[in-house]
Amino acid sequence: MNNVRDVVKVGIADMNVVQAPETIRTSGLGSCVGVVIYDEIARIAGMVHVMLPDSSLAKSGAKNEAKFADTGVPAIIKELTQSGARSFRLKAKIAGGAQMFQYKSGSDLMKIGPRNVEAVKQQLKIARIPILAEDVGGNSGRTIEFDPLTSILHIRSVNKGEQQL
């Protein structure tokens, strides 16, 4: 967390917390959802790159909390408050949850994007964290970067180019 890099990267099924002036970034979101939760006064932001909506989908092994919406959102909130963020000030911005493929046959897993978005929203509602901005759904991949100094979420997609939320 206290490293000297300017941009902290979050991998797939991974999470991290940064303090300004660091920014936090995850790239290549398809059906996955990037959830940013931040405290704009403390200028601390956490990001989790969620792959699946619910940890009950796990079939074996130790569970990686960051992989699932129902465990990842509470886990990043915990890490944020331990890093000095105040829970009543937390706000969220989310992006991702695209439907990249149609796959007429195939399991429900291939239509996971919208389910991820819904599960993330539900967790944020439970935690009473307002969602200030979102760019979800569609059929394009996204790369997102959040700057805790300005609370701006930068989003890049192949088809829509750059935008700021």
Place this chain on the structure above:
Amino acid sequence: MNYIDNIQPIHLDILKEVGNIGAGHAATSLSILLNRRIDMKVPSVRIMPFSEMMELTGGSEKEVVSVSLRIEGEAGGNMFFILTVAEADRFIRKLMSDHLFTFQNREAQHIGFSAMQEMGNILSGSYLSALSDFTHLKLQPSVPELAIDMFGAIISYGLLEISQYSDYAIVIDTVLTELEDDNVETVKGHFFLLLSPESFPTIFEALGAGYSE
């Protein structure tokens, strides 16, 4: 229990052979299509964390052209034929004799797009039918889909099923290459085969190697 823990070196060798046979047939199909000599590299079979898989072929944010399909039947998984935009452009230019074609121009629904999909269809079809013959397993591919987007956003679909079991994937990666006129070998695309964890016992058994859960 993590399914990766049961994988022995012999299993990786078997998967290498799977990649070898599948992509070998695909390379032959492509040679015929383009009327040029297309070779393949020895497949690489690696067990890697998702985060590392996402960074293959130039990074998760890199824009690529992909033709992918779901495999269902006695074994399941996802297959991706992935090229950089420049490689895909060169392909279609040769195939269509249209030297101005580019996938960058998304508005014009050029016939090159359906040509690319059809080529992906042919290549993945030859890969899969070789695999099916080799293992004597019935495999049903879905209709291949063309996508031009970030590599990570595309390949993560192949990781969804695996992510229910592990944070590691067994990646069967085969590279097609072409020897150009100036003797420079250029990459012509990657085949990624990501089998679902439930398929490994079936495949290993079909090929005569025991695999205990």
